[in-house]
Amino acid sequence: MRRTSGCRDDRHMTTSTPLPTAVRPRTLDDETLCAAFQRTAAERPDDVALADERHRAGITWHDYSGRVRRLAEGLHSLGLRRGDTLALLLTNRVEFHLLDTAAIHLGAVPFSVYTTSAPEQVEYLLRDSGARIVVTETALQERLSQALELSDQRPESLVIVDGEDGSLNLDELELLRSAELDFEASWRAVGPDDLLTLIYTSGTTGPPKGVELTHGNLLAAWRGMYAAWGLPHPGSTTISYLPSAHVADRFGCHYAAMLFGAGITSCGDPRQVGKLLPEVRPTVFAAVPRIWQKLKAGVETAIGAETDDARREAMTWALETGRRVIDLEQRGEPVPEELRAELARADELVLSGIRQRIGLDRCEIAVCAAAPVPPEVLSFHQALGLPIIELYGLSETSAVATANRPGHQRIGTVGQPPPGVELRLADDGEVLLRGDMLMRGYRNRPDQTGEAIDADGWLHTGDLGVLDEDGYLRIVDRKKELIINAAGKNMSPANIESTLKAASGLIGQACVIGDARPYNVALLTPDAEASAQLTPEALHAEIAAAVERANERLSRVEQIKRFRLLDQDWPPGGIELTPTMKLKRRAIGKRYADEIERLYA
Secondary structure: OOOOOOOOOHHHEEEOOOOOHHHOOOOOOOOOHHHHHHHHHHHOOOOEEEEEOOEEEEEEHHHHHHHHHHHHHHHHHOOOOOOOEEEEEOOOOHHHHHHHHHHHHOOOEEEEOOOOOOHHHHHHHHHHHOEEEEEEOHHHHHHHHHHHHOOOOOOOEEEEOOOOOOOEOHHHHHHOOOOOOOHHHHHHOOOOOOEEEEEEOOOOOOOOOEEEEEHHHHHHHHHHHHHHHOOOOOOOEEEEOOOOOOHHHHHHHHHHHHHHOOEEEEOOOHHHHHHHHHHHOOOEEEEOHHHHHHHHHHHHHHHHHOOOHHHHHHHHHHHHHHHHHHHHHHOOOOOOHHHHHHHHHHHHHHHHHHHHHHOOOOOOEEEEOOOOOOHHHHHHHHHHOOOOEEEEOOHHHOOOOEEOOOOOOOOOOOOEOOOOEEEEEOOOOEEEEEEOOOOOEEOOOHHHHHHHEOOOOOEEEEEEEEEOOOOOEEEEEEHHHOEEOOOOOEEOHHHHHHHHHHHOOOEEEEEEEOOOOOOEEEEEEEOOOOOOOOOHHHHHHHHHHHHHHHHHOOOHHHOEEEEEEOOOOOOOOOOOEOOOOOEOHHHHHHHOHHHHHHHOO
16 A cells, blocks of 8 residues: 655645643543443443333433343343454444444444445355344345345344244343353453454445444544544433434434433334424434435425414524525634624524424534535534534444534535544545554455555545644545546536535435546436435426536536436435445446446437
8 A cells, every 4th residue: 555654845744732721621531332332321220221113201311231131041041252253234223222232242243234224235244254143024025035145154143123933032042041151251351452343344345344433443533533523412412313324324323322321212213203203302413415405405304394484584584594604614703603603593583493393403413424525515514503514434434534623614624633543645545544444354245354554553534635724634535436527527427416405495305426537527316315306307407507507616627518317316225325425436437337428429
């Protein structure tokens, strides 16, 4: 792996900036997630820890702790030992947390499989991980069976958490006993260098790689973020709806709960999270850009549909007041006292009510990550009183590498590195990272581990970035995804795609093509929910107008000359998108080759 021996200037390397002493939070002293879990369960026994649609009343930390002990004994009786892997093919549900936590108390390595994975992909992950036990649910049992039929390696045991057909279910597993297990000694024997989980990458350029994360990695990541944020508070609440196979859900929900005593409500169908928000009213809520775009579109639609002129004008005034304040703050200009007073009135009379209606009136941390987000989406929510924190991280960095800080958000950037994280830019602009939050390596791939992390301990992310004068990072694009057109002009497809999607909530996905071509074209998909009431002709006209609006915000060379509106959305985990909704550009180019060529005809 090529290494860079130096920085071009002081702006190309940055480390964390300590917080003022007055707001410096306490240090997280736990050495493992097992110790954190046991501490939290002892400190908050009567608080609700877990809930979902099947456990509406919730499971307290006391009961959570007791069930973890019993399930650990059950898994031990099935042969799960220190260092063994446990595969979890589950939707977001309480049982995931129970089983994952029980496994780590044995020193085992639980990991999750995306529920959208094809049988061939499931088979690959089970084989690559060496899973000794597999846990799934009835709705996914057929997919698992198809995967097992493809393999000559079978797990030793299979658990169907809600099974009723004679298979081992969760209730039965909890009744199994193991005379050999000393539970207390087992979890205390787990150390910071022991593996905590595997996170399989999306596989945009080849087979997924298993990122090995230790207890120490995740704790280092959370210590940095807690020092930067001073949040979450003990007793926070959150919604788990992102796949548990993605590091974001584990970091922000599963592991955060162990560290801070947060209560988790699991949402088995991510499409229903918007409806669940007003019920849960979480204090912490993380989302991909698409969710924030949908919430913005929903508020704007509600304002446009308001029949009472006075109410509609009040909502428009309130948001515009918020925007005026945000614009001044982002430019570093002082906000007049009379404008701040006007915003306070707008918040009391209007904005607080809007936040309450969408279920984010109690939100202390609102996070956006995983993909580029249009700046106007962040500005809108900040004007609404939801200062979204945009952050940047990878599975290889235990979820976080840089983040904006509460009260210091700089729209258009992904913030600064928290304490414990070093960041520098290589000569070509590639983002390099170093710190204790870096993965141990890729499972079964020492060669690829050596390519990713150089001899000096720097992770080569493959992302291109720029740093401003204060060390705030802006991600430009992936190194391998930059468009270089026929005239030799370099462009970021992610930036163009983000601009397209920001132009209309009707656009679900956008894929820009232009490498070695004379101009850029785009494949667009409709947002199924937003476009449901439109005729095909009306939809196409609206999308065409949105493309024109986007082009007005792009340079001439970046503009979309022609586009094709496809007649279906792209589901996560399908041919075109990874489970984390990253574009599979190579697969898209192959599948839609004829459509692309017609756009250039």
